[in-house]
Amino acid sequence: YETCQACHYDMITESLNHTAIHWPLVDKKGCMNCHSPHASSGKKLMRKPMLELCADCHADTVARQERSATKHPPIAEGECNVCHSPHSSDNQFILKEDSLIDLCADCHEWQTHTTHPIGEEIIDPRNKNLSLQCASCHRTHGTEYKVFLYFSTTNDLCVQCHVRFRR
Numbered sequence: 001y002e003t004c005q006a007c008h009y010d011m012i013t014e015s016l017n018h019t020a021i022h023w024p025l026v027d028k029k030g031c032m033n034c035h036s037p038h039a040s041s042g043k044k045l046m047r048k049p050m051l052e053l054c055a056d057c058h059a060d061t062v063a064r065q066e067r068s069a070t071k072h073p074p075i076a077e078g079e080c081n082v083c084h085s086p087h088s089s090d091n092q093f094i095l096k097e098d099s100l101i102d103l104c105a106d107c108h109e110w111q112t113h114t115t116h117p118i119g120e121e122i123i124d125p126r127n128k129n130l131s132l133q134c135a136s137c138h139r140t141h142g143t144e145y146k147v148f149l150y151f152s153t154t155n156d157l158c159v160q161c162h163v164r165f166r167r
Helices: 004-018 050-057 059-067 100-105 153-156
Strands: 119-123
Touching: 050 059
Parallel strands: none
Antiparallel strands: none
C-alpha cells in the first residue's frame, strides 16, 4: 500500500486507523490483492468482479449463498460492500454499522414483519452473553431454509428459546 499512498493517502490512512483491517490490505501484496493498478475493466480498478474476488478467500460463504433457499440480494448481485467495508472498519466482521439491527434496517423494515423483541436490552436465552438481534434467527449468508432461518420451520426455530412450547 506504500506505492498506492502517493495518490490515495487519505483513504489508506483512514483505513489503517480502524480497529479491524481487512488482511489483504496489509499483507505483502497490499492493495494489489484486489486492485489492478494499471488497468481494469471493473470499477475502482478491481481485479475481477467483487463476488468472484471475495470468493477467492471466502469460497465457503459464497458457496453457502449459492446453495441457499433464499438469496440475499447484495451477495446475489455481487455487492458484498453493501454490508461490509472492503478495507477496514471499527466493527466486527468489518461491517459498515456497529449494530447489526441498524445494518439490516438499511434494507429491511423488520418492524413491519415481526413483533419479536430484539436489541441490546433483550438477552438471548440460549447464551446470556448475547443480545437478540437479526442474526439470532437469520443467517445472512444463507441456509438451506427459507428466509435464512436456521431451522426448517418457524416452530423449530422458536422452541430453541421458548423451550416450554417444545413437543
